[in-house]
Amino acid sequence: MDFLNDPNVLPWLIPAGPLLAFLIITLITNKAKLVPASDHHEYGGHHPDYDGMMVPVVARYSRVISVTIGMAGVIAALLISWRALYDASQLHHIGREVLASSIAWMDTGASTFNMGVLIDPATVIMLVMVPIAVLMIFIYSIGYMAHDPRQARFFALISLFAGAMLTLVVADNVLLLFVGWEIMGVCSYMLIGFWFEKESAYKAAIKAFTTTRIADVVMLLGIAYLYSVTGTLSFREIMYNPEALDLLATTTPIILGGWTVSAASVIGIFLIIGTVGKSAQFPLHVWLPDAMEGPTPVSAMIHAAAMVSAGIFSLIRLYPLFAAGGDPHHGILTEPLAFMAVVGAFTALLAATMAVAQNDVKAVLAYSTISQLGFMMAALGIGAYIAAAFHLITHAFFKALLFMAAGSVIHGMEHGEHHVHEHGHDHASLHPDDGTAGGVDPQDMRNMGGLRKTMPVTFWTFLIGGLSLSGLPLITAGFWSKDEILADAWLVLDKYGSGAHGLVFILLALAAFMTAFYTMRQISLTFAGEPRSEAAAHANLGQGIVSFTMTLPLLILALFAIGAGFVGVPSDFPVLGPIFSPEYNAFHHLVIEALPLPETTAAFASLPDYHPKAPPFNIVPVATSFIVALLGLWLGYMIYWRKPLKAGQADPMEKFLGPLHPILQNRYYLDDAYIAAFVKPSQWLARHVTSFLDRGIIDAILHIIARIFTWLGDLIKVLNLWLIDGVGDGIPIAIFHFGGWLRRLQSGRVQLYLLLALAAAVLIGALLVFSAGAAPPL
């Protein structure tokens, strides 16, 4: 096994563990036993009544083995990642040197398409984040899914999910990235619809897959186009190749050539649209809030560790392509950059406004994800790709934490409700609007309240995650990464008066303010005051393995939600800078090498500098970060924590926002608009294309011609009969009988189809013949 010691080959094995776990669980260890469906305790609470049927429930031994294998896979991935990170750290100068290996994968004419893996600084930061976050989600799933009848299948699917994400991370070319990208799409489809009996679940799954697929087919075109211009899809061969970039930036595109854009711009926008779908940016953000229909660990997977991060990660990877021909650090944006800046900043604000009016504990988080991804997108658009990468990492940690803490809250609420049922409280629902008889919606924050007393660990960790999301100054990771985005935007705005940077600065600052506010609202509604339902009063995680495995990841991620920020403290930040970044900003120093540096490579001297210099300390963006975060948190605290909601009392926002509130709550009615504008017409067309075109026109023409020939046949038959009658009675009778026999043998239709097809052939032939005459001489 010599090759295992080759640090260049090792990255192949990073995704291998989870992928193997998927195969083993699926093919071997997932074994179910049949139990009567009425056994509610075995079959969990997520299923309709199977009415006395025998239903499969994963066998106990299979559950244990499958979970173990799933854990082994992800732990293997973690250890190999660490080993690879160590190898990478041994490189003289990672970025200028990389760990890479590839194999011949597909013959393409005289050349070959190589498939390979790559470890460069962009991979490094993902390898730090993804395996840890994924491991936490796996640990959490042990407890969260402990009573699910299909836990083995669940572990198989999230293993595949993790394997796909790691494949995407180590890919050395766009095609392999796309492979991981799409497999994740399928995994999220299957996991969102994991409780496939539920209508809301499978509908959300289909919505997620279809919405992202709209973006994916455009991205596929972008990949095909990129491949046809450059002849390669390798990251290093395109992004590290000034000639390729120059070619892309100067080629006139084969479409939209009249718009004076370059091929790089068209390709760039196609690829960015892929991310708009995957990372849930406006106008394709609609799938993400629904995606919470899946089990909570899946939400954490989609919102933090994998799916949506993949979109931003791929943009970081491809950044030189977007910047080719422009110079964002001097205020010159290319079309793709401007596209990202506008879409990102707009989405950040739009999603933040929607989050304010949500009552579902996971929905608030879902909108906050969309909003935070908008921050990253906008950062990329203004050239601050390091800040985007930084926010990607910190966000992954605190968002995974928040989702799992929210999952604990829901679990606790369900537990509490169960408790209520067992003890015969009939008035389980204190909320008058709740339609469900005898039960409360365990995700509705209006039914919560006071959980800080019953679920203290969840409260404190949720608080830490929430504060990090809000960007509480100085101590949380979210502050440092958000601050860097604002600092980068301010720098170029200040120096060059760039309008795009100004727009991004203002919109993001506003969004950050709303983020702090709705996060505090959420924390207060959930944890402050008195319980607003019996379930909330009795909410807890219980004892034992479930409670332990669901609590441990929260504690670990809480450390990261605070600590992850300190790797990227600007070195000239007063007081804290010299402590955490005595020489240089560590994160900045590493990630800057993800792209070619003009000063280090002579060949790149002609290219504009991609690299944002670490922006010098400036009081304006820092003060802005302070003010928006603190003001938002303070307002939330004053409105919701100081005067906690009573059971049945309306949300103060409803009064404050007035008629705006239902609009925000209903997501600006965008979903309904899409259904009316796209879904319904498509379904109508699908229903009618067969009956109208195939049957109504094509087959109808064929049938009409068949009728004509049948009629002709009948005519000849009549003529024959008449002739035969005229000739005499002797032989004709024999012939008549023979004819009758013959007629039975050949159904009229057969003949006529034959003639018809011949006629069609002649017709088309004639068309071609006439056209051949008009052809230019060859």
Next chain:
Amino acid sequence: MFHLFGIDALSVLIFGPALGAFIVAAIASFGTSKQVGRWLALILSLLFALLSIKVFADYQAAGLAIGDDQFIIAQDVAWFDALGARWTLGIDGISAVMILLTGILTPLAILASWNIEDRSNMHLALLLFFETGSMGVFAAMDLMVFFLFYELTLVPMYFLINQWGSLPKAGIKFSGRFYASTKFMIYSFGGTLGMLLATQLIGWSAGTFSMSTLVETWPLFRQGEALLGIDVSTVKALAFAGFFVAFCIKVPIWPFHTWLPDAHGEAPTAGSMLLAGIMLKLGAYGFIRLVIPLFPDVWLTEVVIIGVNVATLFAILSVVGIVLGAFAALGQNDFKRLVAYSSVNHMGFVGIGIAVFAQTYAQLWSGANPNADIQSAILAGNGTVLQMFNHGLSSAGMFLLAGALYHKTHTRDLSEYGGLWVKAPIYGGILLFTSFASLGLPGLNGFVSEFLIVRGSWPIFTALTAIAMIGLLFTGGYILKGIRAVLHGPFNMRWRDANLELTPAELLGIAPLMALMLLTGVYPNWILPMINTTVSTLFAGLAS
């Protein structure tokens, strides 16, 4: 090419199944049990499968490079001297792939029809007989022989649909299978009438039916002169039309596709598998083998009224097929018809690949555009052949699964399923896998070929490729609709006591397909170099 019992391997692959079919059918008259017939058919077909794998491996081992003569001729003897037709068999990289596909699919189709009780011997014999026809088409190097076998495939398929097709629906006197089989027969037969005339015309005027000679001589034949008193370009256009219509019906290219949903929907499982898996490929194969090299000038002819050349028209029709096929599939409520329309959708990509191939080939051949984008054409060509192979795997798999459910529930109506995943977990997992392969999920087979075709056609038919993406989007739509209707949602209590899980025979039938789908998706180079070398060689001669 190696020999078995003194007969060359390709001839064995052609006559062996026919002989097997005869034996399997004959033993029924001696009162042997059906089980004997089944095992015999299975073992024979497995032997032929092994043989086709050996043929494939031998071709691969020959290690031909780009620019070499790609054909390995196995047999060349006088056959029908009066006509000038010879019994010439041979393969290149493209036919080797198709022979492999035929060899693999036949035993799987036999496994899928394991539970057929009604005249099972005859049913299995027809499947073997169909193998003879397809092998003949893929191995033929003589135009007459090609035509002979091309027509021969219709016969077993007609009887399979007509006799073993779907059961009549309640209240309807005649089952749809009679309509479907007749339509299928007339459509196909009508299409090949023109082809027969064209074959005769070419053979008579060129004095030979040898494909390798014709490819060289026919395009240049009496250029600018008259034939039968008619301008030769008109004659060629007529001959082109004969082949064109025949193959368009077979592929099927929109609007020649309306036989397909009926035939697929009504055919028995094994019939649908072979129909979709192999028979549609005969048309695409005909385009690549005959229509492109024989008529390079006609492909560039401008079509009156529409104002584009024939190749572009073909691309347009293919894209219409991709988009409308996807919409039509989305609108179906019949599981098998949904899968059937998915073939229109997927074979549309084969069509657009052929159009790219044809146009570039013609431009280079005629010198109309010496700078034509060869690389794109090679990629599109590779993608086309690979897509033919991939569609063979995934459509056969989908029909097997649709059929498996139909056998147990006796309904194909999607609205009568629902939530079946609980009852049939293995079936559910396999349906998901196969559906996603059919969808073109990266990591599985369909993606590689679709990506190659999109990449190849994008620089040449840019707008059409972009429109085709709408079809690709709705491919997702109908695949998810199928999964949703069968597996998801509340369980339909009607099937409470039914056993819906795959039978062992069905499981055995689908497992090799799944393995090949995964292998091709993960490492396409196990098969692609042969295709690539052959396709590249076709262009290599023209580039200079």
